[in-house]
Amino acid sequence: MDMLAWSAVELAAKIKQKEVTVKEAVDAIFSRIEEKEKDLNCYVTLEKEKALKKAEEVQKKIDDGTLTGALAGVPVAVKDNMCTEGILTTCSSKILSNFIPTYNAEAVSALERAGAVMIGKTNMDEFAMGSTTETSAYGETKNPWNENHVPGGSSGGSAAAVAAGECFFALGSDTGGSIRQPASFCGVVGMKPTYGTVSRYGLIAYGSSLDQIGPLTKNVEDCAAVMEIIASHDKKDSTSLKREDTDFTSALKEDVKGLRIGIPRDYFGDGLDGEVRAAVLAAADALKEQGAVVEEFDLSLVEYAIPAYYTIASAEASSNLERFDGVKYGYRTEQFEGLHHMYKKTRSEGFGAEVKRRIMLGSFVLSSGYYDAYYLKALRTKALIKKAFDQAFEKYDMILGPVAPTTAPGLGKSLSDPLKMYLGDIYTISVNLAGLPGISVPCGKDQKGLPVGLQLIGDCFGEKKLLRAAYTYEKMRGDFGIPAFGKGE
Amino acid sequence: MANVISDETIEYVGILAKLELSGEEKEQAKKDMGRMLDYIDKLNELDTTGVEPMSHVFQVQNVFREDVVTNGDDSENIVKNAPEEKDGMFVVPRTVE
Numbered sequence: 001m002d003m004l005a006w007s008a009v010e011l012a013a014k015i016k017q018k019e020v021t022v023k024e025a026v027d028a029i030f031s032r033i034e035e036k037e038k039d040l041n042c043y044v045t046l047e048k049e050k051a052l053k054k055a056e057e058v059q060k061k062i063d064d065g066t067l068t069g070a071l072a073g074v075p076v077a078v079k080d081n082m083c084t085e086g087i088l089t090t091c092s093s094k095i096l097s098n099f100i101p102t103y104n105a106e107a108v109s110a111l112e113r114a115g116a117v118m119i120g121k122t123n124m125d126e127f128a129m130g131s132t133t134e135t136s137a138y139g140e141t142k143n144p145w146n147e148n149h150v151p152g153g154s155s156g157g158s159a160a161a162v163a164a165g166e167c168f169f170a171l172g173s174d175t176g177g178s179i180r181q182p183a184s185f186c187g188v189v190g191m192k193p194t195y196g197t198v199s200r201y202g203l204i205a206y207g208s209s210l211d212q213i214g215p216l217t218k219n220v221e222d223c224a225a226v227m228e229i230i231a232s233h234d235k236k237d238s239t240s241l242k243r244e245d246t247d248f249t250s251a252l253k254e255d256v257k258g259l260r261i262g263i264p265r266d267y268f269g270d271g272l273d274g275e276v277r278a279a280v281l282a283a284a285d286a287l288k289e290q291g292a293v294v295e296e297f298d299l300s301l302v303e304y305a306i307p308a309y310y311t312i313a314s315a316e317a318s319s320n321l322e323r324f325d326g327v328k329y330g331y332r333t334e335q336f337e338g339l340h341h342m343y344k345k346t347r348s349e350g351f352g353a354e355v356k357r358r359i360m361l362g363s364f365v366l367s368s369g370y371y372d373a374y375y376l377k378a379l380r381t382k383a384l385i386k387k388a389f390d391q392a393f394e395k396y397d398m399i400l401g402p403v404a405p406t407t408a409p410g411l412g413k414s415l416s417d418p419l420k421m422y423l424g425d426i427y428t429i430s431v432n433l434a435g436l437p438g439i440s441v442p443c444g445k446d447q448k449g450l451p452v453g454l455q456l457i458g459d460c461f462g463e464k465k466l467l468r469a470a471y472t473y474e475k476m477r478g479d480f481g482i483p484a485f486g487k488g489e
Numbered sequence: 490m491a492n493v494i495s496d497e498t499i500e501y502v503g504i505l506a507k508l509e510l511s512g513e514e515k516e517q518a519k520k521d522m523g524r525m526l527d528y529i530d531k532l533n534e535l536d537t538t539g540v541e542p543m544s545h546v547f548q549v550q551n552v553f554r555e556d557v558v559t560n561g562d563d564s565e566n567i568v569k570n571a572p573e574e575k576d577g578m579f580v581v582p583r584t585v586e
Contacts, residue, residue, distance in 0.1 A: 098570075099570055100566075103563075195547070239547075307530075310529065327579050329571060330572070332572035332573070338584070339581055342581070342582050343507050344507050344508060344509040345509055347509075360508065360522060361522055362506075364498075364526075366505075367501075376542045377537060378529075378532065379542030379544055380542050382543045383543035384535065384537065386546060418521060418525075419528060434546060460547075
């Protein structure tokens, strides 16, 4: 019995049927972690004792019928930018190296109420700024498919942990592709929900108007099950939406007949790797065979998404990260002369290069004399990009394309040229600007054996359509496997 | 490179950003920022006359509530996170002589 090859939903069902216990599941995960973690570094913090204690509590509640949900008893990993009560939360930054939150992020509370067992906090790019998980102050995470490659980012630890069997599912956050891109690079499913669907309460903010929490899972069914649990209206998040349609698992049907799918020509131009293109177009053909109506169209404005995004995200980051000043929590420099010097020195020593780069850029574009030319210009561009999507969704139920232009780059290849790294976000970033939902589903491997992801983008509130198409595709594709386990049992 | 960032600009942005950059970091920041702004200048190709800046995709309204404490007093644990605390307060370097 190789429990680790089971999906989260399968595991929960077997726990309910008393084939395995919650403790056995947690033990299996920790022996896997012991075996793989020294090579992969998926986690910043592991909480074995707490997890085992929790397992006992959850088992009792499952046995007495209080916990009956689809993920009760399942071990979960949480990205280290979500607050966890009494558990270190670092954002993979030195400046939060000793921060112990006094409360849980709402998404974490939701999982807890559903009986999921949190086993640790996953590694990420510092403050979610990066596309490789190499900007972490706690070492890079490696891609479980090939340890010479990055797992993607910023939710690289979460994606790698799911792919390596070091957890059954994970939470990530997506500001410009940070769930979908690592999911693609690690061969797992990742969803960025419509903005406002999952509460951001307790998510340490990067770009508040763009950030969304979402699941990283082994398959589409797990993705829908997690979505159903974490989507909720929350008074503690003023941008939280009231949605009635969060019964996401009802969308798990093999049926794409008549579904109108648009393929933006602009997503298949220069810069797209040939093997990625072939895998993604093959997936489109597969959906067509099942009765979807697939056609090409011009989305337009694609090349303006990255400059608009980096202006807006950096501006918001410079404001959001002002709170890290060495007073209320986290790191404080040792030697200083007066209050302002303490602030500056603390921040300069506490933040890494990429974070400082974005704070500087953000401060500049918001500064007097440049605010209109840069920041407002970017917000106007955002309005045009949103309009381009609105027009596309008048004709199509969803948009299909690649997640990233290439498969996972080699370790150490990306950080020397930040702008080039930013260009890798071209297919994911506009989804955040327009507040749309997007899902990444594995659709093939390149010659090196590295996974390729298929991206489906929906109109606002279109998650169910995305899940239905992704589920249909996944059933046709067959098992993708996880590294070292090969095909699931 | 079209955007040349002066020493003065980097100094000024450093003050706004509350960052103290080393000489080497400043030089790198000048290069990085110039290159990013060159790239961002691409947005000027777009005619955005009459387009309202969109900060949020959905209509966002202020959410009001009564000013009543609902989450209890956790001040003891909260100040525990401070680098320095005294009698339930955050300690900062002296600011008034």
